[in-house]
Structures are given as structure tokens and as C-alpha cells.
Amino acid sequence: MTVILNQSLTGISIGAVLLLIALGLTLTFGQMGVINMAHGEFIMAGAYTTYVLQKSISSAGVSLLVALPIAFLAAGAMGALLEWLLIRRLYTRPLDTLLVTWGVSLMLQQLARDIFGAPNVQTTAPDALTGNISLGGGITFADNRLFILGLALLSVLALTLILRLTPLGRRIRAVVQNRDLAEVSGIATGRVDRITFFIGSGLAGVAGVALTLVGPIGPTMGTNYIVDAFLVVVVGGIGQLKGSVITAFALGILQAVLEYSTTVSVAKVIVLVAIVAFLQWRPQGLYTLRTRSLA
């Protein structure tokens, strides 16, 4: 029983990482139907930001906190630039954006390799995040995992508030629900697209900062997470925050429990089969926007 609980907690922390990454994807995928494979490299940008900051700021705790907003801005700026340079030109061909952004992702990876070198680098975790919290009965939760969980939940909360309460959020939701109608109502959809891309990519940067706490920083770190994060979006439903939240934790726990009872590689295969089976039941994902359009 203790083992199952511990595995579930591991699953929750896997889910928190997935959630942080998938949040940005939900926004961009839902908003424009854009499959941004370079999202993984925005994660990488966030992680390297942390690394660079830690070089200049000696205190690990301070640099981590400073890195959060800076990584958000840096990754967000990269995302907005990508949207402006390439993605808006591919507006009528959403599926092709996958290959184009994959090309961008290859180039960004090589750029990171040229700047920071091919080997992985590491940051030191702040002292406050190196311990464990005991929940009693032999169940423990690592502090850094707790930090990531908190960060993920905070991001969900902030995003929800922005989408629900601000004029910007209203515009974003309007464009997601019906782009043409939003446009004739006087919303500058192009600008909304760019801001959405900025926020979504910025969240990837934040995820990158979080990932420095649990693993090494390397040029290909983004690729390891990107497909799993996309699966979260697919299962959760496009453009739906609550779908992504539920799915991220469900997939994380499923993966962790299966890894314990089988092996890592078999667990991956079973999770994929489960996802395909799930899509038989709900082809559009867990939560969908109900529209009358055929597409």
C-alpha cells in the first residue's frame, strides 16, 4: 500500500511537469491548431536561462526565483518571434506547422549545442529544496517535486484567472470559440494570436526552470517531454485547461504505477495503447468545445 501511495506521489510529480509543459501547448494548439514542435526548445531556453543566471548570481535560491520571470519573458519572446516570422504565414495549413516548427527546433538545438556545448550541464538546487517532507507512514515527497507541483498549480490558477476575468482572456476565448465571429466583432485576431503564443511559450520557459530541479540541462531535453505533453493535450481536449489538468495527473500516475509493476519501456507502450483506446470513446478528448462546425 505504501508503495502504491509513493508511486502515486511520483506520478503526481511527473504529472505536474507534464502539466506545466502542456499548459502552454493547450493554449497554442487550441487557439490556432498549431502543433508547435519547437515548444520543447522553449523549455530548453528556460532551463539554460536558469543555468546562466546561476553563473552570475551565486545564491541558488535567488537565482531560481529571478529565473522564473526572466525565463518566461525570454521563452515568450522567442515564441512571439516564431509566430511572427513563420506561423502566421502557415495559418491555412495548421498541420504543416508541425514540420516547420520541427525544423526550427532542430536549429535551436544545434544553436544551444554551439553556445553551451553538447554535454549536459547542471544547476545546483537551493538548499531549501533538497530535503524531503514526510507525510507519515513511510510516505515521503521530495521538496523540489513539491515546488514543481506548486508552480504548476499556480500557473493553472493564474492562467484561469487571466482567461476568465481579464479583457485579454475574453478575447482569447472568443477567438478560440469562433475566429471569424471574433474578427467581425472587432477583435484583432492576429494580435491575440501573438499574445497567446507569447504566454504559451513563456509557460514553457517556466517549465524549463522547474525541470532544472529534477534533471540535467541539455540541447535535447525538450524532445524528451514534447510528445508526452502533446498526448496530454490530445487526451485532455483542445483548448481546455481542466482537461489538461486532469489528463496530466492521470497519465503521470498511470505511468508511475505501471513503471513500478512492469518496466519503464513496457509502461510507455501500455500508456499509448490506453490513449488510443480512450480516443475510441472520446475522439475529441476529455473536454471539447461544442460547435456545429463539421471540421
Next chain:
Amino acid sequence: MTTTTSSPAVVAPTSRSLPERLRVPAGFALGAVLLLGAAPALLSDFRLNLLAKYLCYAIVAVGVSLAWGRGGLMVLGQGVFFGLGGYAMAMHLKLTDAAATGETLPDFMQLYGTGDTLPWWWKPFADPAFALAMTVLLPMTVAALLGFLVFRRRVKGAYFAILSQALAAALSIWLIGQQATTGGTNGLTDIQGFFGYSLDDPVNQRMVYFIIAAVLLLLMAGVRQLFVSRFGELLVATRDSEERVRFLGYDPANVKLVAYVLAAGAAGLAGALFVPAVGIISPALIGIVPSIGFVIGAAVGGRASLVGAVLGAIAVAWAQSTLSDALPAAWTYVQGLLFVVAVGFLPGGLASLGAVLRRRRTAAPTTAPTPATAPAPTTGETA
């Protein structure tokens, strides 16, 4: 989707000297002369072996052209099918290699294996007919299963692309995890013989080349017939307006399924032929990254044009092995740029370059929504 083309491949410019009905056979004959005559006569053994490898990628591209170019299915998991075909072939060759030296187990199993007995799912591959059939049937079965489940429930194109990628990731991770029975990260290496012929002998390597070239030519001829058949028309219609096809009384799911399964079969065949040509199959050849790599050649050459896709795949593979030896970093940038430029700005690929330029020159630039870019016949050969 307002992607590339809607017109069938053969759009004959009136100025051509060759009669239209002769151009396809003439192009095919030219291809056959080049591949079966000129290349073996002019190239060294080493270069010919490299060309054999590129032609394997071209065989995959034939399937990609069918499923993606004509069917609009973003097939990002072709590595899975390439790998299944390759492993099926390599398992058989490993078993015959082992039998030739009097062993019961392939060499890597003696190193990593846990027991002295062959795993049950290896046993049938000792039979050459079974193994050969499996190189094509195994990929097709997997594709049929996934395709049936996905297309029947009308799962969106973007979802399909991601699922096929996830499948590629899952298979390569699974293969790496099962080191005792699949060779793990190393894959199945050091393959010596090919149905009784030693692969160390350059003459036999040439034979392998001829087999690959012949398979490619036959496959191209077959798929071209498919392009101009009723099915080909229906496939393009499904790509351009799935709903309209459904309203006309066809089931788009079946149309897509057939294209996807055929593309998987081509990839499996390519994987099987890759093994004797290169002597290795490993998870590194079938994961997410190489799977996407399989479509870039088709994208550069022209996904909807058969000849364009094949030439594109050969050219990209050649550029990769030439550049990545000399300047690995430069190749990655070039590859990234190829994706951005070819897919982003020239969706019809190089095959459409002529048509695009011609339109630029003649038509007024005010025709705002891009008209269908017909894949122009490339020089000499036709699609």
C-alpha cells in the same frame, strides 16, 4: 486543408515534344536505365552501396507520397514500419548466421541473454518464407490496427500525427528496454549473410543493390497506377474535402486506411532491404527523429509528385551523409532550414518550382488565395 494540389499528376504542357501517353513509359525507362545500367556501371562498390541505402529511403518516400502527398495523412511514424520490416528481416538473417556457425542463439543473445533457449517469438523467423512475408505483413497489420481505430472514430489529423509519433517513440523505447531479446540500443548488428550469399562479397552487395533498385522501380510503377486510378482520385478528394467525400456516399475512413496501410507496407519493405544493404537495424533508426526525417525528403522534392518525392528523398539522404561527415553541426542547420523552407514556403516541393515560377511570370500577382499548385513534371521523367 488548402494544401498543394488537386489536379492529377500528369498535366502536360502543350509545348512538350513527346506525346503525352508516351511520357510516363519514357520516364520509367529512363529511370530504369539510370538505376540499373548507368549507376552500377559508373559507381564504385562503396558509392553503389551508399546509393542502395538512399534508395531504401526513396522506397519509404513512395509510401509517404501516397499517404501524405495524395492522402493528406501526416505519417510521422514511418520509422515504426521501417523498423518492423527491418527487424523481421534482421531476425531471420541473424538466425541463419547463427545456424551457419552451429549455434542456436544469435551472438548478442549469448552475451546478454538470460537463457539458452530462443524466445518463442523469434522461432518462426527461422523460416525464410515467414520472415519475408512478415517484413511487409507485420507493418501493414500494425498500421491497419492503428488506422482502423483512429480513422473510424474520425480522430483529427493533428491527433493522428501526434499518435503516430508517440508510436515511434514507444517502439524504440520498448526495443531499447528488451536488450536480451532485441539487442537493445545496439540493435541487430553484424549481419553476415543474405539467404546464403555472403554480404562481405562485393558481388553480392551489387546483387542487393539491383534488388533494391528493381523493387523501387516496380513500386513506383504500381503506385503511379494507383495515383491515376479511381482510388487515387478518391484519395485526393478525401484529402481536400473529407466531408464532401462522405456526403457523396464514400467512407473516407476506408480510403485513408488503404493509403496508410500501403505506405506502411512500403516502409516495411524498405526496412527489410535496408538490413542487407547496411548490415544493421537499431532503435536509433526508427525513433521520433528518424521518423520525421522520412518525410523531409518527400517534402523537399514534392510530396504529391511521386518522382519528386523519390528524388527528394535520395537528394536529402545524399546531402545528409555527405555533409554530416564533414560538418555535423552545419548539417543540422541545413536540415532545419530544409523543413522551414520546403514545407513553409514551397509546399509543393521542388517539383512545383517550375509551375510556381511560371505562374509568377504569367498570372497577375493579385490572385490572392493560392491556386492549386500542380506538381509539374520534372525534367525528362514524369510523376
